[in-house]
Amino acid sequence: MKKSLTINASRLHQRIQDMGKIGALPGGGVCRLALSKEDQTARDLFKQWCQDLHLKVLIDAVGNMLGVQEGSQPELPMVVTGSHLDSVATGGLFDGPLGVLAGLEALQTLQENGYDFKRSLAIANFTNEEGARFTPDMMGSLYIKKGISQQEIYAAQSIQAPHVSFESALQRIGYQGKNKLQDLPFHSFVELHIEQGPILEQENITIGVVEKVQGIYWTEFHLKGVANHAGTTPMHLRHDAGYVAAEIATLARKISQQFAGQVATVGMMQFSPNLINVVPQEVVFTVDLRNTNHDLLEQAYQSLITQAQELANKEGVTLVAKSLVQFAPVDFDAGIIDKVEHNAQNLGYTTRRMPSGAGHDAQMMAAICPTSMIFVPSVAGISHNVKEFTHPAHIEAGTNVLLGVIQELLEE
Numbered sequence: 001m002k003k004s005l006t007i008n009a010s011r012l013h014q015r016i017q018d019m020g021k022i023g024a025l026p027g028g029g030v031c032r033l034a035l036s037k038e039d040q041t042a043r044d045l046f047k048q049w050c051q052d053l054h055l056k057v058l059i060d061a062v063g064n065m066l067g068v069q070e071g072s073q074p075e076l077p078m079v080v081t082g083s084h085l086d087s088v089a090t091g092g093l094f095d096g097p098l099g100v101l102a103g104l105e106a107l108q109t110l111q112e113n114g115y116d117f118k119r120s121l122a123i124a125n126f127t128n129e130e131g132a133r134f135t136p137d138m139m140g141s142l143y144i145k146k147g148i149s150q151q152e153i154y155a156a157q158s159i160q161a162p163h164v165s166f167e168s169a170l171q172r173i174g175y176q177g178k179n180k181l182q183d184l185p186f187h188s189f190v191e192l193h194i195e196q197g198p199i200l201e202q203e204n205i206t207i208g209v210v211e212k213v214q215g216i217y218w219t220e221f222h223l224k225g226v227a228n229h230a231g232t233t234p235m236h237l238r239h240d241a242g243y244v245a246a247e248i249a250t251l252a253r254k255i256s257q258q259f260a261g262q263v264a265t266v267g268m269m270q271f272s273p274n275l276i277n278v279v280p281q282e283v284v285f286t287v288d289l290r291n292t293n294h295d296l297l298e299q300a301y302q303s304l305i306t307q308a309q310e311l312a313n314k315e316g317v318t319l320v321a322k323s324l325v326q327f328a329p330v331d332f333d334a335g336i337i338d339k340v341e342h343n344a345q346n347l348g349y350t351t352r353r354m355p356s357g358a359g360h361d362a363q364m365m366a367a368i369c370p371t372s373m374i375f376v377p378s379v380a381g382i383s384h385n386v387k388e389f390t391h392p393a394h395i396e397a398g399t400n401v402l403l404g405v406i407q408e409l410l411e412e
């Protein structure tokens with residue numbers, strides 16, 4: 001029988017606050033870009049906490065960290081939990097650190113209660129989950145699933161000036177390790193994360209039981225027309241790249257209404273020459289398409305490309321569509337989904353099954369071992385924002401669910 005344990009909420013709260021001081025911004029929130037000085041300090045603190053709990057700290061060639069509580073039967077595949085300590089440039093205290101520090105808290109609770117570890121339990125801090133300094137995002141977990149080579153990662157250049165390679169930034173912070181985390185036997189992975197959306201709060205639900213992650217397609221469009229005088233060029237003689245860009249943006253919205261569960265966003269658009277009295281010659285813009293259903297996502301994408309081409313042809317504008325990212329939706333493990341749900345319900349928390357709208361390390365881990373996630377509510381659905389907040393009671397609830405799930409996984 002599983003002993004019913006509960007975490008120390010004030011200790012967890014204190015660790016979240018302490019971590020939030022690293023890279024703290026004057027008005028609240030944090031800036032802790034991957035492999036920055038601040039990321040280094042956050043890693044140092046995490047490492048210190050791991051060592052305080054007598055965990056073995058493993059670091060791989062791209063800086064992924066694992067704090068391992070070794071079990072008495074180390075040949076058994078290990079249970080892993082965790083998330084990331086990097087942030088976007090104006091991030092909050094919870095996106096990422098919650099998963100890492102809740103894992104640490106669950107592990108410490110087990111230790112304090114004299115839990116007899118047979119299987120090992122590891123807490124992960126994945127490198128560059130956000131992709132705010134180096135692309136692609138979820139880089140560290142993508143590397144563990146062998147979806148990207150070390151060479152490719154090392155060559156990545158920072159988005160911000162002064163431009164540095166991933167390799168030199170990693171060496172500078174001293175987190176280029178020798179452990180081969182890719183080759184470790186993983187039993188399972190479970191990640192606690194804030195929802196980063198409004199659904200749980202709106203429905204007054206404490207625990208989101210995450211069944212899947214939406215598929216994501218990013219496409220960059222490059223339109224080329226002819227710059228001309230805005231006053232003297234008759235409308236029927238124009239090759240207006242700006243007009244076509246606007247039509248495609250409208251098309252993206254229409255497509256989102258044609259396919260169930262489809263969302264579409266035009267988040268970036270750059271005009272050239274970008275002048276009030278000149279017909280636009282060139283426009284570069286992006287379309288972000290997401291759906292939990294892969295077939296529908298693929299249909300939406302094909303429909304977008306075909307109709308965008310027709311719109312460009314009509315105006316005599318050339319169109320080049322470049323695919324930047326195509327991640328298929330990921331289904332989580334039915335067994336761990338059930339564990340999340342019944343642990344939450346046994347603790348008396350309200351639950352709701354839901355997909356994740358955002359990408360997470362868990363979607364990469366799902367390729368190598370049974371995986372799922374636990375969501376807790378984000379106040380007003382706000383994230384990637386200094387105002388990001390989750391109530392302490394929800395953090396405590398989510399971490400207790402995590403603890404229960406980890407215990408069951410360790411017993412398998």
Ligand SMILES: [Zn+2]
Nearest residue numbers: 095096129193
């Ligand atoms: Zn995150």
